[in-house]
Amino acid sequence: MDWLYFLELFLSGLTKGSIYALIALGYTMVYGIIQLINFAHGEVYMIGAFTGLIVASILTLLGLNTLSILLLASMAAIIYSAAYGFTIEKIAYKPLRQAPRLSPLISAIGMSIFLQNYVMIAQTSDFMPFPSLIPDFEFMEPYAHIIGSPELVIILTTMVVMIFLTVLIKFTRIGKAMRATAQDKGMAMLVGVNIDRVISMTFIIGTALAAVGGILTACHVGQINFYIGFLAGLKAFTAAVLGGIGSIPGAVLGGLVLGLTESFGTGYISSDYEDVFAFTLLILILIFRPAGILGRSTTQKV
Amino acid sequence: MREIIKSFTVSIWFMFLTFPIMVIKVNTIEKTIEWRWERLIFVGIGSFFLSFLWRYLITRKESGIKKAEAGEEIKQPLSQRFFEDRRLFFPALGGVIILTVTFPLFFSSYQTNIMTNALMYVMLGLGLNIVVGLAGLLDLGYVAFYAVGAYCYALLNYHFGIGFWAVLPIAAAMGALFGILLGFPVLRLRGDYLAIVTLGFGEMIRLILENWNKFSFGPSGIANIPRPTFFGYQFSFDHSFIYIYYLMISLTILTIFVVNRLQNSRIGRAWIALREDEIACQAMGIDIRKTKLTAFALGATWAGMVGVVFAAKTTFVNPASFTFMESAIILSLIVLGGMGSIIGVILGAFIFILLPEYLRAIEEYRMLVFGAAMVVMMVFRPQGLISNIRRTYEFRSSKKQ
Amino acid sequence: MEPLLEVKNLLMAFGGLLAIDGLDLTVNENEIVALIGPNGAGKTTLFNCITGIHKPTGGDIFINISNKKHYRINGLKPHKITESGMARTFQNIRLFPNMTVLENVMIGRHCRSHAGVAGAVLRNGKTRKEEKNIVEYCYNLLEKIELDPFVNEQAKNLPYGVQRRLEIVRAMATDPFLLLLDEPAAGMNNQETKELDALINKIRDEENIAILLIEHDMKLVMSLAEKIVVMDYGKKIAQGTPEEIKSNPVVIKAYLGEEDDT
Numbered sequence: 001m002d003w004l005y006f007l008e009l010f011l012s013g014l015t016k017g018s019i020y021a022l023i024a025l026g027y028t029m030v031y032g033i034i035q036l037i038n039f040a041h042g043e044v045y046m047i048g049a050f051t052g053l054i055v056a057s058i059l060t061l062l063g064l065n066t067l068s069i070l071l072l073a074s075m076a077a078i079i080y081s082a083a084y085g086f087t088i089e090k091i092a093y094k095p096l097r098q099a100p101r102l103s104p105l106i107s108a109i110g111m112s113i114f115l116q117n118y119v120m121i122a123q124t125s126d127f128m129p130f131p132s133l134i135p136d137f138e139f140m141e142p143y144a145h146i147i148g149s150p151e152l153v154i155i156l157t158t159m160v161v162m163i164f165l166t167v168l169i170k171f172t173r174i175g176k177a178m179r180a181t182a183q184d185k186g187m188a189m190l191v192g193v194n195i196d197r198v199i200s201m202t203f204i205i206g207t208a209l210a211a212v213g214g215i216l217t218a219c220h221v222g223q224i225n226f227y228i229g230f231l232a233g234l235k236a237f238t239a240a241v242l243g244g245i246g247s248i249p250g251a252v253l254g255g256l257v258l259g260l261t262e263s264f265g266t267g268y269i270s271s272d273y274e275d276v277f278a279f280t281l282l283i284l285i286l287i288f289r290p291a292g293i294l295g296r297s298t299t300q301k302v
Numbered sequence: 303m304r305e306i307i308k309s310f311t312v313s314i315w316f317m318f319l320t321f322p323i324m325v326i327k328v329n330t331i332e333k334t335i336e337w338r339w340e341r342l343i344f345v346g347i348g349s350f351f352l353s354f355l356w357r358y359l360i361t362r363k364e365s366g367i368k369k370a371e372a373g374e375e376i377k378q379p380l381s382q383r384f385f386e387d388r389r390l391f392f393p394a395l396g397g398v399i400i401l402t403v404t405f406p407l408f409f410s411s412y413q414t415n416i417m418t419n420a421l422m423y424v425m426l427g428l429g430l431n432i433v434v435g436l437a438g439l440l441d442l443g444y445v446a447f448y449a450v451g452a453y454c455y456a457l458l459n460y461h462f463g464i465g466f467w468a469v470l471p472i473a474a475a476m477g478a479l480f481g482i483l484l485g486f487p488v489l490r491l492r493g494d495y496l497a498i499v500t501l502g503f504g505e506m507i508r509l510i511l512e513n514w515n516k517f518s519f520g521p522s523g524i525a526n527i528p529r530p531t532f533f534g535y536q537f538s539f540d541h542s543f544i545y546i547y548y549l550m551i552s553l554t555i556l557t558i559f560v561v562n563r564l565q566n567s568r569i570g571r572a573w574i575a576l577r578e579d580e581i582a583c584q585a586m587g588i589d590i591r592k593t594k595l596t597a598f599a600l601g602a603t604w605a606g607m608v609g610v611v612f613a614a615k616t617t618f619v620n621p622a623s624f625t626f627m628e629s630a631i632i633l634s635l636i637v638l639g640g641m642g643s644i645i646g647v648i649l650g651a652f653i654f655i656l657l658p659e660y661l662r663a664i665e666e667y668r669m670l671v672f673g674a675a676m677v678v679m680m681v682f683r684p685q686g687l688i689s690n691i692r693r694t695y696e697f698r699s700s701k702k703q
Numbered sequence: 704m705e706p707l708l709e710v711k712n713l714l715m716a717f718g719g720l721l722a723i724d725g726l727d728l729t730v731n732e733n734e735i736v737a738l739i740g741p742n743g744a745g746k747t748t749l750f751n752c753i754t755g756i757h758k759p760t761g762g763d764i765f766i767n768i769s770n771k772k773h774y775r776i777n778g779l780k781p782h783k784i785t786e787s788g789m790a791r792t793f794q795n796i797r798l799f800p801n802m803t804v805l806e807n808v809m810i811g812r813h814c815r816s817h818a819g820v821a822g823a824v825l826r827n828g829k830t831r832k833e834e835k836n837i838v839e840y841c842y843n844l845l846e847k848i849e850l851d852p853f854v855n856e857q858a859k860n861l862p863y864g865v866q867r868r869l870e871i872v873r874a875m876a877t878d879p880f881l882l883l884l885d886e887p888a889a890g891m892n893n894q895e896t897k898e899l900d901a902l903i904n905k906i907r908d909e910e911n912i913a914i915l916l917i918e919h920d921m922k923l924v925m926s927l928a929e930k931i932v933v934m935d936y937g938k939k940i941a942q943g944t945p946e947e948i949k950s951n952p953v954v955i956k957a958y959l960g961e962e963d964d965t
Contacts, residue, residue: 037494050323057328058335076322083319095360095681102440103680105494106637109442110676113630117670122324122341129330230626234505237498272513279502279509286499287487560824567823568816568834571802575810578799585754585793587785587814587877596820694855695805695838 008146009267010260015151015220017259018158022213023236024243024251025165026085026206032182032246033202034097039108040088041210042233043115044081046226048211049218050119052077053130060131070133070219077211084115085207086200094196112230120226127225130218150220161212162252165205169248174201182246231275238282244292253293309353316349317342359682402551406544414547418615420655421550422608426632427639427647428557429604434633435642435690436565437597438577440497442629443484443504447477447602449511449624451609456524456619457517466530470610477606478599485598489591504629511621523620530614546615553611557604562644564600573597574642627669634672637679640686649687705767706731707881707913708753708789714761715745715752715937722748724937725762730881735907735914737924739948740934741957746917747794749934750883754791755781768880786814790874791883794917796866800859804850804869807858808841811876841876847909848872848902864895868902875906882906884916888923896923903927925949933957 023045030038056073064072092111096104134150169175180188181198189195217232218224235258243254258278265277285292324345327336406414426448433441451473458464458472488499511518518524529542530549537545564570572593575583584590613619631654639650658668679686706729715723722745730736738746751757753764758778767773768788776784790811799807816837822830845851848868853861858869867887874882887903888896900923906912918924924931925945933941933948935957941948948954 035494037498047323053330054322054326054328057330057333058326061333061335080319080322087315087319092677092681095363099680099684101494102438103684105440105497106633107677107680109630110634110637110673110680112673113627113634113669114673114677117667117673119323121666121670122320123327131330234498234501238502241495241498273509276506276509276513279506282502283487283499286491286495290491290495563826564820564823567826567830568813568818568837569820569823571806571810572813574802574806575799575813578801579797581756582793582797582799583810584781585756585785585791585797586810586873587782587790588810589780589782600820690801694803695842 004146005267009263011147011151013260013263014256015154015259016263017239017256018154019213019217019232019255020236020239020258021252021255022158022161022216023210023232024239024255025248026210027237027240028243028245028248028251029178029202029206031240033178033199034093036093036104037108037237038206039105039233040092040111040115041206042229042231042236043112044084044088044207044229045210045214045232046224046229047084047115047119048077048081048207048214049130049224049228050123051080052211052215052218053128053224056131056133066133066135073133074212074215077215078208081207081211081214082204085203089200089203094199112233116226116229123226125226127223129223130221132219132222134219150216154216154220157212157216161209165209165248168205174198178202235278238278241282241292242285244294247292247294250292250294257293305354305357308357309350312353313346313350317346320345363682406547411540411543415543416656416659418543418547418550420652421547421554422611423632423635423651423655424648425550425554425557425604425608427636427651428561428644429601429608430632431636431642431644431647432561432564432573433597433601435636435647436570436577437573437594439594439597440494440500441598441601442497442501442626442633443507444500444601444605444632445624445626445628446484446504446507447480447605448609448612448628449507449621450476450480451606452613452619452623453511453518453609454606455610455613456527459527460524466528466610466614470607473606473610474603475606477602477604477609480606481598481600481602482595485595489594501626501629504626508621508624511624518621521621523618525618527613527617527619529617546611550611553607558644558648565644569593569596631672634676636686637676638686640688640690642690643686643688646686646688646690705773707767708915709765709767710749710753710762711765712762713749713752713759713764715748715757716760722937723752723759726934726937726939728932728939730913730915733907733911733913734930735903735916735928736930736932737928738915738917738932738934739919739921739924744934745937746934747885750791750885750917753784754789754883755779755784782814785877785879788878788880789883790877790879792867792870792874792885792887794885794889796870798858798866798870798873801857803855803857804845804853804861805838805841805855807869807873808845808876809837811873812837812840815878844872844876864891867891867899871902871906875910875912879912881913881915884914886917886919888918888920896920899923900927
C-alpha cells in the first residue's frame, strides 16, 4: 500500500469534509430549531462566493495586498450571506410556520430555484475564475506534494469556527435561547425567549458559516458559477443527516465522514462516480439509521 | 405614513441586498468593472411597491384565517366557482376539445410542437400529482422515471430494433418497476427526508447515465431514434409532428381518465388519507406500505410513457435532458395549478409551458418566475389555482331536509 | 367464556424508561372497561401497544373472536390489528381534515373491501357494487349516530364535539368487536358528555361492540364502566367495579392531590 497516496487522499478528504461541515452546520441549526430543510442554504453559499469574487476583484483593481483582500472579501461575503439568510427566512418561511410540513419545503425549493436564476441572470451563466487569495506559505513548501496551503487554511479555519460556534451555543445568552427554542418552542416563548429573534439569529449564523465555506472553496477550486450551491447544498445536507440532523457535533462528524468517503472512493474505486458515493451513502444511512451517527431516534407522539 | 416608511425601509434593504450581484459585474479576464446603477433604481422602486402588495396580501390572508375560524363562509375565488358550475364548465370543456382536435389544422407545425410539449408536461404533472398531490409524498426525483422511459426506447431500439408501440407498454412497466424500486427503501421515511432521498435518487440515475458509457453512451447520448409509425406507416417529417400531437392528446386523455377513476376509488381515498394523517391511516386498517408503493408505481408509469414520446419526438436522448430542474418544473406546475386537482394540474402545465413560449421576452426569466411563484403560492394560496374539489354524495333522506 | 382481549404481563420500555411494567388486562364480550390513572401512567402507551403503533418489549396480547382460535397479536402492523377487529380513536383528534365526513367513514371500510387498481380503472360491475355498498353502509352508520346532516362537510369544518363523534363512527366502520377510545370526552361540556355516555352505551347494546376507554372524567367513568382498571407508573394498581374502585385506598392515594376534572 502506498502510504503517501493514502495520506494525500486522507488530507484532501479532510479538506472537502471541512467545507461540507461548514455548510452542514447551517442545515443542522435551522433544522434543529424549526424542523425545516432549508433548501436555499446551498444558494446562500453560492451568493457568498459571488459576493466575495466581486469584492475581491474590485479590491485587486485598487491594488491592495492579497491578505487584506482575502479578509475584506470574506467579511463582505459573510455580511451579505447573513443578510440573504435573514431575508429568506422572513419571506419564505416565517409566514408558513403554522402551515403543513410540505408547504415550507416547497417554498424552500422555490426560493432555491429563484436565487439560482437571479444570480444567473444578474451575473452570468458561465464559470468565473476566482483569484487564489490564500497565499502559499513558505514553511509549507517541503510538504507541498501532500498538502497545499489552501487546504491547511481550510482545515484550520473550520476548526476555529467550530470552537467559536460551540462556545457561542454553550455559553452565551443567545446560544441558550437557541437550545431552549430547539427543545420546546412553546415553553421557550413562555419563559420570555423572543422566538422570532432566535430563529433569525439561527439563520444569520448558519448562512454566515456557509459564506465562509463558499469563499474557502472558491479559493481552493479556483472557479465558481451560479450552480455550485445545488450540489454543495445537497452534499452538506447529506453530511448533516449522516451525523444526525439537529446535532452540531454530528454535522462536523458527518461532513468529515462524507469528505473522506468521497476522497477514498474516488482515489481507490473510480473518479467518475464521485457524486454517486455521496448519494449512496445518504440513501443507505437514511434507510438503516435515519437518526444518523450521533442523533437520537425519536418516536412520534400519538 | 407609517406604511410608507415601512416600505421605504424595505426598499432600502433590498437595494443593499441586491447591490453587489445586480449592480456590479466584473470581467475577470479584461480586469474591468461594469457598474449598472440603473438596476439599483429598479430594485428600489420595485421593492417599494411590492412591499405594499405583500403586506396587503398578508393581512388579507390573516383575516381569511380569522373568518374561517369564526365559521364564516369564505367566498370562493372566481376560477374555483367556474369549475364547480356545470353550466359554465361543460360548454367550456366542449370548446377546449374542439380547439385541441382542430389545432394542427390552423397552426404551424412549430405551434403544434409547442402544444405537444405542453401536453407532455400535463401528463408528467398528472403522474407526479398522484405521488405528491394525492398521496402527499414529496418526490423530487420524478425526472428519473422520465429518463427511464426515454432510455428504455432509445436502448431497446438501438440494440433490438423494437418499435415505438411495443416499447410504450414496456416503458410504462419499467417506470412502475423503478417507482417500486425507489419506493421500497423510502417507505419508512418522513416527508422531508423522503424529498431529499428522491432528489438523490434522481441525480443518481442521471449520473449513472452520464458515466456508464458502455451502457448508455455517456453524455453524448443516443441519436437517430425513429419517430413513431402508424400501423407500420412512417409519416414525413412535418406530418409526424402532427401525428405525435394527436398521439399525445390520446395519451393525455387516457391519463386523465385513469387518474380520475383512481382518485375516486378505494385506492385513491387511501392515498388521500395517507396524505392527511399517516398514523390515523394505519389505525383505520390501511396498509401504508402497499398504499405508498402503488402511489410510486402508478405515478412513475406515466413518466415512463412520456419518456418514450420524448425520445421519439426529439429522436435523440442524452442525460442533460433529465436534470433536477425538470423535476422542479413539474413540481412547480402542480403546485401552481393545485395539488391533487386534475384540472388544476392541466391549467398549471399550460400556463407554465405556454406562457414563456409565447412571451419570448420573459423566457429568460422563466425559472426565476417559477421559483418565485412557488414561494408566493405557498405563502398566499397553498391549495393552488384550482383546489381539489371533494366529491359529494346525495342521499334521499338528506335531500328531504 | 374466554375474554375478547387478553393482555398478559406486558412490558414496554423506551430506552431505560419502563412505560408499561408487567400489566395484565382483560376485556370480555360486551363489556365496557375504563382505564384510569394519573397523567403519564402509561394508558395511551398501552393503547399504542395493543393497536400495533408500538411494538411491545415483552409479554403477550391475545385476542379471541367467537369462533376463531385464540391468537397473539404482539408486533403486528397496525392495519393488521384493525383488520382483526380492534379499532381506536385518538386523544388529540386525528381525522382526515380535508376529506368529507362520509369519506372519513369510508376509509374505515377500506380493510373490509377489496377493489384494486384494475377495478378502480375499469370500474366493473363488482367494483361498482362494492362502492355502492360502502357508501350505503357508511351513510347508515352516520344516520345511526345522527351525523347524517354533516355527510358532505369537510371534517376540518366540523364543531369539536362532532369531530369526536365522527372519529368514533370512523372506527366503527372497520367493523370491530372492540373499540378503544382514548379520552373521548376530553374538551366536551356537560351536555356533550351526557350525549357521549348515551352513545357509548348505544354502541355496546345495539352493535355488540365491547369498549375499552381511557377517561379522566370520573362521573362518566363511574356511570359507564362495568370494570375499572387503575394504572400508575406503568403498573396496574387496582381493578374492580366502580363501587370497589371508589373506596379503594390505593387508588385514593395515587390520585391524592391529583384531582383531574377535565
